[in-house]
Amino acid sequence: MADTPLIGIIMGSTSDWETMRHAADILTQLGVAHETKVVSAHRTPKRLYDYATSAAGRGLQVIIAGAGGAAHLPGMAASMTHLPVLGVPVESAALKGMDSLYSIVQMPGGIPVGTLAIGKAGAINAGLLAASILALGDLALSERLQAWRTAQTDGVATDPA
Ligand code: RP5
Numbered sequence: 001m002a003d004t005p006l007i008g009i010i011m012g013s014t015s016d017w018e019t020m021r022h023a024a025d026i027l028t029q030l031g032v033a034h035e036t037k038v039v040s041a042h043r044t045p046k047r048l049y050d051y052a053t054s055a056a057g058r059g060l061q062v063i064i065a066g067a068g069g070a071a072h073l074p075g076m077a078a079s080m081t082h083l084p085v086l087g088v089p090v091e092s093a094a095l096k097g098m099d100s101l102y103s104i105v106q107m108p109g110g111i112p113v114g115t116l117a118i119g120k121a122g123a124i125n126a127g128l129l130a131a132s133i134l135a136l137g138d139l140a141l142s143e144r145l146q147a148w149r150t151a152q153t154d155g156v157a158t159d160p161a
Helices: 014-029 045-054 073-079 098-105 120-135 139-154
Strands: 007-011 034-038 062-068 085-090
Touching (some): 014 062, 014 085, 014 120
Parallel strands (some): 007 034
C-alpha cells in the first residue's frame, strides 16, 4: 500500500504467514494501510527491539503479533511500545496452539496483550479488532466496518442444506 501503514502485522516466522495473512486480508478489504514483517523474538531479537521501539514514531497505531509455540513475540513487543498489541496464537504441530495461547494470554499485570483465538479465526478477528480501534477516530473507516458487518449478516443462509 502507498499510504503510511497504521497497523503493523508481525509474526515469528514465514511459517506463520498462512495464518497471519487472514489479518492482512481483512485490513485490505477494509482499506486500512498496513505492513507485514517477520520479526522473531528469539531468532531476531534486535529486529524486534528496533521494530517495537520505532513503531509509534513511524505512525503505527496498533500492532498485531502472531507466533506459535513458546510465543513470546506479542508480549515482548508490548513491553517495548505503548501501542495496543493484539496477539494471535498460531497453531503449533505438537500442542495444537495451546502452548501458543497460554504463552500469549498469560501476561503478568502491567503489560497487556489483547489475545485472540488460536489460528485463522484469531487472525481474522485481530484484523477486525485493530480496524475497530482505528475506527474510533475515523468515521469513514467506521462506516466501512459497519458495511462489512452488514454484508456478513446478509450472507448468512437461513436454510442449512
Ligand atoms: C515461532 O516458532 C514462530 O512464530 C512459529 O510459529 C514457530 C515455528 O517456527 P518455524 O520453525 O516454522 O520457523 O517462533
